[in-house]
Every structure is written in C-alpha cells, then in structure tokens.
Amino acid sequence: MIGALNQKLLREIWQLKGQMVAIILVMAAGIAVFVLMFGVVDSLKLTKNTYYDRYQFADIFVSLKRAPESVKQRVGEIPGVSIIESRVVFGVTLQIKNMIEPASGKIISLPDSHDPLLNNLYLRSGRFLYPNEENAVVVDESFFTAHGFNLGDKISVIMNGYKRQLTMVGVVLSPEYVYSIAPGALMPDSKRYGLFWMSRRSLEAAVNMKGAFNDLSIKVDRNANIENIKQSVDSILKPYGGLIAYGRDEQISNFFVENELKQLYSMGLMAPIVFLSVSAFLINVVMTRQISTQRELIGMLKAVGYRNIEISLHYLKMVLVITGVGSIIGLSLGGLDGNRYDKNVYGVFSFSHIKVQLFIRSHGFCGFLLHASGVYWNLVCDSKCCESTSSGSDAS
Amino acid sequence: MADKPISFKTQDLKKVYRTGETEVAALRGVNIEITEAELIVMLGPSGSGKSTFMNIIGGLDRASSGNVLFCGQDLAELSEKELTYFRREKVGFVFQAYNLVPSLTVLENVALVTEIAPNPMDPMQALDAMGLNNRANHFPSQLSGGEQQRVAIARALAKQPDVLLCDEPTGALDSETGIVVLKALMDVNAKFGTTCIIITHNAAIAQLAHRVIHFADGDVSLVEVNKIRKQPEQIEW
Numbered sequence: 001m002i003g004a005l006n007q008k009l010l011r012e013i014w015q016l017k018g019q020m021v022a023i024i025l026v027m028a029a030g031i032a033v034f035v036l037m038f039g040v041v042d043s044l045k046l047t048k049n050t051y052y053d054r055y056q057f058a059d060i061f062v063s064l065k066r067a068p069e070s071v072k073q074r075v076g077e078i079p080g081v082s083i084i085e086s087r088v089v090f091g092v093t094l095q096i097k098n099m100i101e102p103a104s105g106k107i108i109s110l111p112d113s114h115d116p117l118l119n120n121l122y123l124r125s126g127r128f129l130y131p132n133e134e135n136a137v138v139v140d141e142s143f144f145t146a147h148g149f150n151l152g153d154k155i156s157v158i159m160n161g162y163k164r165q166l167t168m169v170g171v172v173l174s175p176e177y178v179y180s181i182a183p184g185a186l187m188p189d190s191k192r193y194g195l196f197w198m199s200r201r202s203l204e205a206a207v208n209m210k211g212a213f214n215d216l217s218i219k220v221d222r223n224a225n226i227e228n229i230k231q232s233v234d235s236i237l238k239p240y241g242g243l244i245a246y247g248r249d250e251q252i253s254n255f256f257v258e259n260e261l262k263q264l265y266s267m268g269l270m271a272p273i274v275f276l277s278v279s280a281f282l283i284n285v286v287m288t289r290q291i292s293t294q295r296e297l298i299g300m301l302k303a304v305g306y307r308n309i310e311i312s313l314h315y316l317k318m319v320l321v322i323t324g325v326g327s328i329i330g331l332s333l334g335g336l337d338g339n340r341y342d343k344n345v346y347g348v349f350s351f352s353h354i355k356v357q358l359f360i361r362s363h364g365f366c367g368f369l370l371h372a373s374g375v376y377w378n379l380v381c382d383s384k385c386c387e388s389t390s391s392g393s394d395a396s
Numbered sequence: 397m398a399d400k401p402i403s404f405k406t407q408d409l410k411k412v413y414r415t416g417e418t419e420v421a422a423l424r425g426v427n428i429e430i431t432e433a434e435l436i437v438m439l440g441p442s443g444s445g446k447s448t449f450m451n452i453i454g455g456l457d458r459a460s461s462g463n464v465l466f467c468g469q470d471l472a473e474l475s476e477k478e479l480t481y482f483r484r485e486k487v488g489f490v491f492q493a494y495n496l497v498p499s500l501t502v503l504e505n506v507a508l509v510t511e512i513a514p515n516p517m518d519p520m521q522a523l524d525a526m527g528l529n530n531r532a533n534h535f536p537s538q539l540s541g542g543e544q545q546r547v548a549i550a551r552a553l554a555k556q557p558d559v560l561l562c563d564e565p566t567g568a569l570d571s572e573t574g575i576v577v578l579k580a581l582m583d584v585n586a587k588f589g590t591t592c593i594i595i596t597h598n599a600a601i602a603q604l605a606h607r608v609i610h611f612a613d614g615d616v617s618l619v620e621v622n623k624i625r626k627q628p629e630q631i632e633w
Contacts, residue, residue, distance in 0.1 A: 305484020
C-alpha cells in the first residue's frame with residue numbers, strides 16, 4: 001500500500017509525462033555535460049601532472065647561441081635551482097619521399113652517459129640510443145605515425161648544410177612536446193614537423209658544438225622564486241646570446257595543454273548552468289501551475305488535518321522524482337560519453353599514460369536544491385492562500 | 397437537548413478582518429452553545445458571518461477575541477500543530493464544491509483521510525453508509541454531483557469525527573440529489589451521534605434540524621427549536 005497521497009503523485013506524474021520527460025532530459029543533459037567536462041578536465045589534469053612528475057618536466061627553459069659547458073655550473077649555483085641539464089638543440093630540414101615541400105624538424109641531444117635528468121623520454125616502441133651511437137635517432141611518435149615509418153627506416157636530414165641519413169631506432173614521447181607544433185605554425189602538423197633525439201656527442205660533432213650547449217632546462221626547488229631564478233639565468237647567459245628564460249606557463253606545449261584545460265573548464269561550467277537553469281525554470285513553471293490549480297485541494301488537505309510539512313513534502317516528491325531521474329540519466333550519460341570524449345581530447349595530445357577519472361560531486365544535490373527552493377517558495381506563499389480557500393467565502 | 401453534554405460553546409466571539417486601514421467585523425460577539433449529537437442548520441444572508449463562525453469552531457481560523465470551547469477545551473489556546481490535530485481527529489468538513497481529488501478513486505479519496513485519522517472506520521464501510529460501495533473504484537469525474545457530495549460526506553464520516561461541519565452541502569445540487577445528500581447527513585447524525593452543523597441559504601432545509609440558528613450582521617439574531625423535524629423528502633425545495 002503506497003498511500004493515497006503517493007498514489008495521487010504517481011497518477012499526476014503520469015498525466016504530466018510529456019513535460020516530465022522534457023524537463024528530465026534537459027536536466028540530464030546539463031548534468032551529463034557537467035560530469036563529462038569536469039571528468040575530462042580532472043582526467044587531463046591528473047594525466048598531465050603524473051606525466052610531468054614521472055618524466056621530470058623542467059620548470060624553466062632557455063635557449064642561447066652557444067655557451068661552454070662550464071657555464072652550466074654557474075647557472076646551477078643559483079639559489080633555488082635543483083637540477084640543470086644542458087642540451088644541444090638544432091633546427092633541421094627533412095627530405096621525405098613523396099613530399100614536394102621539405103618538412104622541418106628539431107634535433108635534441110640526449111646525454112650519452114646517463115638518462116636525461118630532465119624532460120625524460122617515454123619509449124613507445126623500438127629502443128633508446130646506445131652511448132655515442134652515430135647516425136641514429138629516436139623519433140617523436142606523432143611524426144613517425146603520420147608518415148607510416150617503420151623502425152629501422154632512414155630519414156634524410158639536412159643538418160648544418162650537410163645531408164645525413166639517420167636511422168630511426170625508437171619511437172618516443174616527451175613531456176616537452178605533449179602538443180607538438182612547429183615554431184610560427186598555427187596548428188600542429190605532424191607530417192611537416194618532426195622531433196628527433198640524438199646522441200649528444202654525435203650531435204655536437206655534426207653541428208660544431210663540441211664542449212658547448214645552446215639550450216638549458218632547469219628544475220627548481222618547490223618553494224623557489226621562479227622569477228628571480230629566471231632573471232639570474234638571463235644575466236648569466238646574456239654574454240652567450242641567451243634569449244629570455246621562460247617558465248612552464250610560456251612553454252608552448254604546456255601553454256596549449258593549460259589552455260585546453262581552461263576552455264574545457266569554462267564549457268563545463270557554462271553549459272550545465274544554462275541547462276540546469278532552464279530545467280529549474282521549467283520545474284518552477286510546472287510546479288507553480290500544479291500548485292495554483294490545486295489550491296482548493298491543498299485547502300481541503302489542510303482542513304481534513306494534513307500538516308503543512310506533509311503537504312509540502314507531497315509536492316516536493318514530484319521535484320525529487322524529476323531531479324532523481326534526471327541525475328541518474330545525466331550521471332550515466334556523462335560517465336559513458338566521458339570515456340569517448342577523453343579519447344578525442346587525448347588524440348590531440350601525446351601522453352604516455354591516460355588517467356581517467358569520473359567527476360562526481362554534489363551537483364545533483366545543488367540542482368535539487370535549486371529546484372526545491374522554487375517549489376518551497378510556492379508552497380510557503382500558497383499555504384497562506386489555502387487557509388482562506390478552505391475557509392470558503394468567509395465573509396459571506 | 398439541554399441535558400446532553402455541550403459540544404461547542406462560544407463566548408463573545410468576535411472576528412475582524414483588516415484590509416489596509418479598513419476593518420470589517422465578520423462576527424460581533426457570538427454567544428451560543430451546541431450540544432453533542434445535535435443537528436444545527438445555520439441560516440442567514442451572505443456576509444452575515446456563518447462561514448466565519450464555522451471556520452473558527454472548525455479550527456481553520458482564529459477568532460480576534462472571545463472564546464470557543466470544544467468539550468471544555470479553548471481552541472484559542474491551541475498551537476497551529478494542535479489545531480491541525482484537532483481538525484484531523486475531531487472535525488469532518490463537507491464543502492459545497494466537494495473538493496475531491498480528481499486523480500484518486502472514490503475509495504482512495506476516502507482513504508486520504510482514514511490514513512491519518514487515529515480511529516477511522518474502514519473506507520468501504522463509510523462508502524457503504526452512503527450507498528456508494530459499488531462506486532468505490534470510480535473516479536470523481538465518473539460520478540454525478542450528488543454522488544460526489546456523498547463521497548465527500550463519506551470522507552468526512554470515515555474518520556469518525558465528533559462534529560461534521562457542512563458549508564452549503566446542497567448548494568451545487570438539484571433538489572432530488574440534495575434530498576439524497578441531506579438524508580445521508582441525517583443518517584450520520586442519527587446513526588453515529590455526530591454533531592452536524594449545516595450552513596445553507598435554503599430556508600426549507602431548516603425544517604430538518606433540531607435547532608435553527610439565524611445569523612445577521614455577524615451575530616445570532618434568532619434561535620428556533622424545531623418541535624417537529626421533517627424528513628428531507630417532506631420538505632418543499
């Protein structure tokens with residue numbers, strides 16, 4: 001036995017099924033977008049942070065013309081600097097079969113004696129370089145995949161005016177190039193821009209940088225003042241053609257990742273607000289009409305001895321059904337679509353691992369409160385009116 | 397009736413409605429006693445204060461001053477919650493507009509009240525008393541006006557109230573149906589000993605009552621005792 005009032009509720013929900021379904025769908029859409037977007041934002045943040053931590057993404061970057069290796073030590077003495085790594089980075093032209101226009105690329109040195117201390121590489125397939133290995137490179141996955149290369153394939157590179165054949169022995173990902181875009185380009189183009197990592201000694205020899213470096217990556221202590229360190233780095237490297245040092249916020253790949261996060265966050269916030277506001281408005285319209293047409297019934301219920309709270313709860317249950325069903329559908333859709341959307345977003349970025357996290361917070365409860373407050377307001381206003389309704393034409 | 401216990405007693409009962417600076421006195425010091433199991437008919441022109449009086453003794457409204465004693469308990473002393481329980485346990489209302497829930501069957505409409513009443517009768521028994529047991533699963537829209545009003549009486553009766561307050565119960569009915577409804581009310585009064593107070597504009601109905609209370613200008617203008625009560629079918633509508 002569900003009780004007469006609950007029976008009334010069920011029959012009225014059935015009578016209003018068209019409107020109920022419409023409101024539930026609008027609400028579900030809002031919640032789904034909310035869960036989807038914030039799920040993606042959370043997953044992306046988690047993935048990015050994990051990737052950066054695990055592969056030692058640097059905090060400060062600086063390029064220069066040429067400096068002797070001894071300068072590196074001076075930079076390392078700046079207070080707050082914890083790890084420093086010098087590199088040779090060289091722009092190259094690539095000659096690829098079936099491509100009329102030459103592609104461009106960048107060759108970055110890898111230490112011969114140890115793994116990179118910063119901006120470490122994730123090996124997707126193949127192998128890393130042997131110490132001092134000549135004419136061999138590991139290549140960025142997006143470029144490798146875009147051209148359908150196989151491990152062991154050779155690529156023609158014009159480096160410092162000389163054409164060289166380099167063998168691709170491994171496919172890698174780098175935290176420095178999650179979003180890989182050529183300098184000056186508007187969009188990433190994996191076919192026309194490639195990244196390669198080569199033995200430091202081989203690269204030094206090829207580009208005449210023996211005992212020198214032209215790129216520096218720096219990791220700072222947790223509480224270090226990055227601005228001060230950048231200034232100190234700039235002053236040390238100025239005589240060596242140092243360009244202005246920049247932090248993660250200006251590092252191109254990270255800049256795009258952070259931008260994507262901001263966009264997703266804004267979308268994740270705005271769209272649900274619109275959907276939930278519309279559904280709150282619709283619930284308010286339906287409940288206001290429901291209550292105003294049932295004023296005499298509410299008066300009768302009060303007259304026969306129902307308490308205000310019992311009558312309020314009766315109407316609140318209708319809102320609960322809408323918000324409950326809307327939340328369940330929204331959460332389910334958001335969770336399902338979240339996985340699909342995650343893959344789309346991750347398709348643009350190159351992460352070593354994907355950390356998926358479903359975003360469930362108190363949004364359903366907030367939506368419910370938003371709707372319930374409107375209904376409660378109607379009931380409070382109505383309870384006064386109903387007393388006079390049940391009194392009938394009292395002055396007559 | 398004088399030897400029966402008193403159900404309601406009002407003392408200098410006043411009610412003033414205020415609209416801005418305008419004051420309208422709906423009741424101007426009503427003093428009356430109603431005994432248990434009495435059937436009272438209240439007559440009077442519109443605006444004479446009948447409904448206001450009924451709302452106050454039924455616990456739907458509060459008096460501006462004066463007292464209403466129900467079995468010795470002053471209703472003015474009761475809180476909102478206690479007034480609600482007073483209505484729930486002691487009073488049955490029958491309205492002119494029936495006020496049935498259209499989405500509930502006849503049986504469910506009666507159950508609406510029996511579910512919260514402390515000592516209800518079986519809803520089917522209440523419907524049976526009104527001759528509606530074969531209509532239990534019909535919706536109000538499938539019933540005639542008289543049948544709907546009898547459902548409303550069954551609903552009021554089902555909680556076994558001490559007092560039945562009926563505001564124009566035959567106001568929306570034709571004479572034939574009105575007779576059926578009045579018969580039902582008289583049966584309840586006679587069979588269950590429920591005090592019945594009926595407000596009406598129809599002077600003929602007064603012939604059914606033990607006493608007739610005439611209202612005029614917010615006060616009792618005349619109280620008549622019917623030495624011989626007529627049956628509903630005997631009165632001329």
